[in-house]
Amino acid sequence: MSNISPEEAFKRVIAHAKEYGFIFQSSELYDGLSAVYDYGQNGVLLKNNLRTYWWKAMVQLQGNVVGLDSAIFMHPTVWKASGHVDAFNDPMIDNKDSKKRYRADVLVEDYAEKLRQKADKEVEKAKERFGAAFDEAMYRSTNPRVVEYLSKADAVLTRFNKALEAGDFAEARQVLIDEKITCPVSGSANWTELRQFNLMFATKMGSVAEDASDLYLRPETAQGIFVNFLNVQKTGRMKLPFGIAQTGKAFRNEIVARQFIFRMREFEQMEMQYFVRPGSEMEWYAHWKHARMQWHLALGLGADRYRFHDHEKLAHYANAAADIEFQFPFGFKELEGIHSRTDFDLSRHEEFSGRKVQYFDPETNESYTPYVVETSVGLDRLFLAVLATALDEEVLEDGSSRTVLRLPYAVAPTQVAILPLLKKDGLPELAQTVYNELRWDFQVAVDEKDAIGKRYRRQDAVGTPYCVTIDHQSLVDETVTLRDRDSMKQIRLNIKDLRSNLQESVSMTSLLKKLI
Ligand code: GAP
Numbered sequence: 001m002s003n004i005s006p007e008e009a010f011k012r013v014i015a016h017a018k019e020y021g022f023i024f025q026s027s028e029l030y031d032g033l034s035a036v037y038d039y040g041q042n043g044v045l046l047k048n049n050l051r052t053y054w055w056k057a058m059v060q061l062q063g064n065v066v067g068l069d070s071a072i073f074m075h076p077t078v079w080k081a082s083g084h085v086d087a088f089n090d091p092m093i094d095n096k097d098s099k100k101r102y103r104a105d106v107l108v109e110d111y112a113e114k115l116r117q118k119a120d121k122e123v124e125k126a127k128e129r130f131g132a133a134f135d136e137a138m139y140r141s142t143n144p145r146v147v148e149y150l151s152k153a154d155a156v157l158t159r160f161n162k163a164l165e166a167g168d169f170a171e172a173r174q175v176l177i178d179e180k181i182t183c184p185v186s187g188s189a190n191w192t193e194l195r196q197f198n199l200m201f202a203t204k205m206g207s208v209a210e211d212a213s214d215l216y217l218r219p220e221t222a223q224g225i226f227v228n229f230l231n232v233q234k235t236g237r238m239k240l241p242f243g244i245a246q247t248g249k250a251f252r253n254e255i256v257a258r259q260f261i262f263r264m265r266e267f268e269q270m271e272m273q274y275f276v277r278p279g280s281e282m283e284w285y286a287h288w289k290h291a292r293m294q295w296h297l298a299l300g301l302g303a304d305r306y307r308f309h310d311h312e313k314l315a316h317y318a319n320a321a322a323d324i325e326f327q328f329p330f331g332f333k334e335l336e337g338i339h340s341r342t343d344f345d346l347s348r349h350e351e352f353s354g355r356k357v358q359y360f361d362p363e364t365n366e367s368y369t370p371y372v373v374e375t376s377v378g379l380d381r382l383f384l385a386v387l388a389t390a391l392d393e394e395v396l397e398d399g400s401s402r403t404v405l406r407l408p409y410a411v412a413p414t415q416v417a418i419l420p421l422l423k424k425d426g427l428p429e430l431a432q433t434v435y436n437e438l439r440w441d442f443q444v445a446v447d448e449k450d451a452i453g454k455r456y457r458r459q460d461a462v463g464t465p466y467c468v469t470i471d472h473q474s475l476v477d478e479t480v481t482l483r484d485r486d487s488m489k490q491i492r493l494n495i496k497d498l499r500s501n502l503q504e505s506v507s508m509t510s511l512l513k514k515l516i
């Protein structure tokens with residue numbers, strides 16, 4: 001969809017997701033619930049396949065990574081120990097004229113980004129002017145206008161972040177005023193005070209109000225892994241290095257939830273904590289950074305859509321951190337985080353629980369707190385990355401167009417659709433026989449309604465890689481046509497060869513083999 005704007009392309013993705021049963025607004029019947037979504041009949045299949053791809057790559061193929069399914073509710077002290085009670089905050093500010101609420105840090109980052117874009121424009125202009133002799137690095141560091149834009153962007157961010165870290169909210173707010181950062185809706189800089197807002201959802205456990213204890217819905221799945229470290233290590237007799245992986249729901253009361261399923265209040269994470277000997281963490285950090293990028297690339301969405309963003313400013317518990325960013329319709333944004341978290345989490349749980357959380361190393365005969373390298377990817381974000389990239393409006397040779405969802409074959413909701421050419425002459429019965437054979441290995445649909453061309457288009461729109469057409473010749477010689485979604489090419493083959501033929505191109509194994 002290269003001939004339309006990114007905004008229009010994104011609108012089409014959202015509309016397509018609804019029209020074809022991928023994603024619905026939660027509680028739509030009651031006008032919806034903001035930033036909460038339901039996955040429909042096709043969405044749940046795609047989502048399950050993406051989760052399976054992750055699970056098989058991270059657990060089944062690893063040998064030293066085991067799974068876990070910890071509860072959403074955890075002891076409230078867990079969130080004290082993890083730092084979420086005190087520090088899982090976003091700075092919030094309201095515009096008094098539009099009454100709109102914003103994350104102040106996002107407003108400041110957007111402002112800094114605009115300054116950087118101005119610098120980029122200057123560089124582009126100079127590039128055109130000077131041609132082949134242009135030295136971009138030199139120009140960026142010496143041209144007064146470019147230097148001014150870039151240093152201003154850095155200075156604004158530094159001033160704002162410093163104020164936040166010091167808890168000086170008046171000073172942080174003053175940055176918006178001084179830089180004349182305005183509300184995109186009202187255009188005014190009439191801002192309220194800035195406040196910190198904790199993102200955890202609180203709830204109560206217990207039937208009697210006085211006895212009820214405050215609980216939180218987990219804002220990440222990782223803490224379930226940390227508090228089970230010893231349980232898994234001991235019962236599984238695991239030796240370092242080893243990993244624990246889990247997928248599951250997480251909840252964050254995001255101040256501004258925008259961009260469809262990119263930032264939700266209820267979402268799903270796929271996280272793996274890799275426990276290593278202190279001192280070896282950088283080696284494992286590099287290993288997992290590479291492995292996770294390869295995993296994304298194997299999906300085939302295009303290498304130029306990914307990039308690493310190495311964190312310069314690290315959280316106090318991390319000694320290295322990077323994001324894998326993906327080019328969403330609204331720009332490059334974080335898809336996955338890979339963090340070297342030192343022994344922070346296990347040590348904190350040791351401190352807050354009063355119990356020893358250490359590993360006895362039989363090779364060195366000593367006990368110590370392992371270091372952790374974490375990989376954490378949002379399943380819904382991954383879903384959006386795949387869906388948005390896959391949606392295509394293809395102009396065909398005859399000038400007509402077709403909507404085609406070019407999903408990676410192995411994760412498509414339905415892998416094969418069986419289409420009897422006519423609804424008579426025994427064709428539907430043969431279609432049923434083929435369906436009965438294939439359904440053991442694949443998600444199969446049978447579609448008998450409408451003309452065959454219309455049925456192909458319907459399957460293209462939900463991303464079905466193959467259509468099997470049953471015609472009169474099939475009754476005579478037990479052959480069918482197999483139509484490929486992307487090339488639209490058809491081959492004729494024997495029904496008995498269908499399974500092995502499909503296995504080669506649409507099975508999860510075929511995708512996983514790209515990793516090794
Ligand atoms: N345990 C580390 C952790 O939770 P994070 O960067 O806060 O790190 C990890 O989250 C991933 O979870 C992100 O890279 C993103 O893909 C996903 N994620 C985070 N917040 C999200 C939200 N509100 N909606 C959808 N996905 C989200």
